[in-house]
Amino acid sequence: MDDWIDYYDSTHTIYASKHHRDLHFEVIARDIIGYISQSDATVLDYACGEALSAAKVADACDKLILAEPAPGVRGRLIARFAPNTKIRVRSLDDLRKMAEKSVDLAVMISVAQYMTPDEFDAALAVIRRLLKPSGRLVLGDILRPEVGMLRDVLALLRFAAGNGFLKDALIGLISTALSDYRQLRSRVGLQRYSEAKIVAKLAQAGFTASRAHFNMGYNPWRMTFVARHSF
Numbered sequence: 014m015d016d017w018i019d020y021y022d023s024t025h026t027i028y029a030s031k032h033h034r035d036l037h038f039e040v041i042a043r044d045i046i047g048y049i050s051q052s053d054a055t056v057l058d059y060a061c062g063e064a065l066s067a068a069k070v071a072d073a074c075d076k077l078i079l080a081e082p083a084p085g086v087r088g089r090l091i092a093r094f095a096p097n098t099k100i101r102v103r104s105l106d107d108l109r110k111m112a113e114k115s116v117d118l119a120v121m122i123s124v125a126q127y128m129t130p131d132e133f134d135a136a137l138a139v140i141r142r143l144l145k146p147s148g149r150l151v152l153g154d155i156l157r158p159e160v161g162m163l164r165d166v167l168a169l170l171r172f173a174a175g176n177g178f179l180k181d182a183l184i185g186l187i188s189t190a191l192s193d194y195r196q197l198r199s200r201v202g203l204q205r206y207s208e209a210k211i212v213a214k215l216a217q218a219g220f221t222a223s224r225a226h227f228n229m230g231y232n233p234w235r236m237t238f239v240a241r242h243s244f
């Protein structure tokens with residue numbers, strides 16, 4: 014396994030059970046919908062993963078573009094959402110060919126940590142080109158330098174305890190610790206950004222950004238940023 018895209022394309026244990034996976038994507042869909050401000054919006058979910066609740070997001074907007082780099086995941090997205098005329102599945106390369114200024118809301122949730130800083134810059138450039146002048150980019154689940162893995166574990170266990178899958182979460186954590194995840198985490202690592210660093214990075218990419226009061230998803234120790242074109 015070479016990188017995080019391979020990892021997410023494999024049968025990993027990030028979701029402790031079907032119940033956890035379903036709940037995760039329900040929470041993500043709810044939080045994306047919270048950022049949709051008009052029903053005729055075109056929404057881009059950049060590196061969306063399995064996006065199991067994407068139909069709910071599509072119901073709240075006009076068009077939903079699900080972009081995903083992992084080919085196996087993308088194949089499942091295509092099969093799952095083929096009947097939904099509001100949803101389009103794309104590779105990250107496909108996004109470069111899309112019309113500029115065509116997207117009202119772009120979200121990238123729990124992705125920046127897996128990218129090299131150069132990949133992150135390239136993704137920001139692609140998204141900036143696609144966003145309408147009035148559009149917004151929401152970056153969720155940004156890892157901070159001072160917050161370690163223990164808080165990730167705590168956030169998961171709290172989410173699990175509140176939703177009846179604590180035992181599965183504990184088993185899942187052990188499986189993950191014994192899997193390729195641990196090896197990738199020490200070899201490739203995860204990128205972390207302070208609030209100032211991410212705002213500066215976004216400014217360099219042509220965005221004005223500020224931190225949201227609440228992080229998307231269920232990990233309160235991670236951060237969400239809302240960015241607009243700085244012109």
Ligand SMILES: C[S@@+](CC[C@H](N)C(=O)[O-])C[C@H]1O[C@@H](n2cnc3c(N)ncnc32)[C@H](O)[C@@H]1O
Binds near residue numbers: 059122128
């Ligand atoms: C934790 S999942 C997040 C999925 C979804 N956004 C969510 O919030 O549930 C990480 C996603 O990042 C993608 N990914 C991993 N490495 C990446 C990279 N270097 N560039 C772009 N996407 C990457 C994976 O394919 C996967 O879809």
